[in-house]
Amino acid sequence: MAGSMWLRCILGPHLQRIHRSPDQSRPEGRAGRRVGTHLTRCSLYEHVVSQQGWSYQPRSLEKHTDSIIGWASALWSLSYYSSPLLLCYLYRKGYICSSKLVPVSQYLGTVLVCLLGVACLRGWGRWKNSEYLQFLSILEETKKNHTPTNKKNLRCYDFDFSFWPSDFSWTEVSNPKLSKAGVSLLKPEPKLRGAADSVLHSVRTLPCHIISFLIAHSFGRRMLYPGSVGLLQKAMRPMLLQGQARLIEEFDGQRNKLVACDGNEIDTMFVDRRRDGGQTGQTLVICCEGNAGFYEVGCMNTPLEGGYSVLGWNHPGFGGSTGVPFPQNEANAMDVVIQFAMHKLGFQLTEIVVYAWSIGGFTASWAVMSYPEIQSLVLDASFDDLLPLALKVMPDSWRPLVQHTVRQYMNLNNAKQLLKYQGPVLLIRRTRDEIITTTGPEDVMSNRGNDLLLKLLQFRYPKIMTDEGVRAVRQWLGCSNPLEEASVYSGYEVDDDWCVSVLQSYQADRDVLFPWSVGEDMTLEGRRQLALFLARKYMRNFETTHCTPLPASEFHSPWRL
Known part of the structure; x- marks a missing residue:
């Protein structure tokens, strides 16, 4: 014995x-x-x-x-x-x-x-x-x-x-969206080729495929998700232990292990505020962390301070989660987190808000694309597509190799997924962001959050976002402080009440899904006003750098018409 x-x-x-x-x-x-x-x-x-x-x-x-x-x-x-x-x-x-x-x-x-x-x-x-x-x-x-x-x-x-x-x-529920192979992802569009040309092209590009595979599975993945590196986690362990103790001992957090369809074990933390009686506590905020973020010390603290019920989880390979953070594994993990929130925690999809910071925008946009009944989406310091940011840090001579590697193994195309969602969206842009800009933090126009906003507005309101509408929004996006924004807004004489009445009238008469045709019979000045009005409703600026924690006062529910 x-x-x-x-x-x-x-x-x-x-x-x-x-x-x-x-x-x-x-x-x-x-x-x-x-x-x-x-x-x-x-x-x-x-x-x-x-x-x-x-x-x-x-x-x-x-x-x-x-x-x-x-x-x-x-x-x-x-x-x-x-x-x-x-x-x-x-x-x-x-x-x-x-x-x-x-x-x-x-x-x-x-x-x-x-x-x-x-x-x-x-x-x-x-x-x-x-x-x-x-x-x-x-x-x-x-x-x-x-x-x-x-x-x-x-x-x-x-x-x-x-x-x-x-x-x-994942085996505890019947979910038609997935199988043992995993959930579905949007694939890059293949180039059309003839049969003979396709075989010849495959032979020619075989070395590129091999090199891309080696890059993606070695330093590429670790560069993209440095939080998965064991040495970094060892260095951060005291901080992570302290953050986890705070969530459990101060907020009565419940730690759970979820098993995804690929066998990865996902480390999660749930804080239940429903018994407090407040309205915000009835809403669950699912948090998606950045590429070096952990729920113990990450963006989970922002909705916690706002009084929401919160469910945080760690990427595969981060903290207690197993696996590696490739897109398929990330989506599989997000799926089991949503299933857990619905079937174990008792939340309806209409009671769930998905909140993401930085690279977490990929799993967040996948979630709302796959579960369109989700109440709303908040993306903080996120980008439209990984490829422009990857090209920024690599030599120009590597361009074809980088393009192939990203599209085949790390295709984080947030904008493409976001356009599949019909619900309310709020984008938070850091005006001094040094990470998701392609030229530097001093050039606010190179922030890839701008491209995410423009793609979203151009899809949802194509008749408003004509060349003149896009030009007006770009002028507003080029402002680096609230005074400049207000100056541009007043310069176009935007009437908020008129904009709301036009959109509500269109919605009441048709009740259709996006894209809307509102603005097709409108004057140039009217389309500009609506373009700026929508831009300010869909995006909020926060004057700080990429890694500054978002205060609870800056966390808002997305605009609803």
Whole structure:
């Protein structure tokens, strides 16, 4: 029995924090801190302190052995990412030969045996720690009996997410949108060729296909999603642990593991505000993070401060989520998140707002394209298409290769997906954005958010967005501060009430889907007014840089006619 428990301690997860005692009853209230008036001042203090949680304190043996294993893991990650350069160096020095590989393999074997001994000592240290044994018994009991009580007790601990039992799987619901192959994505339009020409073209472009594949699956993916790099996650771990503790202990957040159709496990955090009684709490905001963002410290905090119910999730390969963040995996993850919100959390699609920051606009626009009943969409500091931004950072001589790689493996065409959605949309543009501009933050006209707005307006209101309408909107987009915007707006003498009446009259008479033909019998001045009016309704400017957190005061529901 003792040997069995020791073995389970050796193979058990790394325990990082205890959010609260499992037998501690949860107090009432929004942030989990309001308690009944019957408590005395002393008991009130003890009750509040017990909800704060504390970091797990390993004993000396476990602490030192865990440190050794941690350093070994970091060195292995460093060796993995630097292996191409390291192998080239060793080859040039003549170390890669049969006579020298044998002693190296013996040395590595000795290291592995030593690490195995260190792991056994760490298991012994855990076995002697009653706090770890209590956690391990709760984990094993939850895996055997997935009851609400056991799940509640397990949520009191923060540990390696790979050991966390699944809370929801795509197989639990019947969803005609997906299969084991995954959800559907918009594919780049193929060029029409004859049969012979097509075969010849395939042969000629075979080297390009091979190089593109290697780029996309090596440094390309890591450049696009740096948050998936293990070393960066190790450096950010203290910050992520602190952010997760705040969400659980202050906001009563519930961590869940979702299994997508591709087998990836998605790490999510849900904060329920419905019991607070406010109107905003009845709305669920699903947050899609940026390419180095995590729900623990990302854009999830903006709707939280606004009083909304919030569901955050990490990209595949980020935090506790498994897999790699290629577009297909991203869409599969977003799909299971929406299914979880509907079938487990009890929200209707009409009660869901999708909010995304930066590259999260891809999964957000995919969500509203695939689930058009979603209430609305808010895109912050997002872009229309990845290709212009990829070309910006690569040499001009690489242009054909970059185009092929992006279109085949990283085709984040947000605008194309957004045009499939009929609901309310709000775009937030950072006027000093240094990331999604193609020439620099000082040139606000190179912000790809402008192109996203223009494509959306030109699709929805083609008769208004003629050359003159586009010219007026571009003049408004070129403004770098509110005074310039107001000057342009007043210069065209835009009458908001008249614009609203024209649009409402068109909608009442036809009740049709976009695109609308409103404006076809209108004067040039009228079309300009409507173009500027719509631009200001669909886009809000925020005078800051790309990575500045969006204040709750800047998070608004999109405009509805």
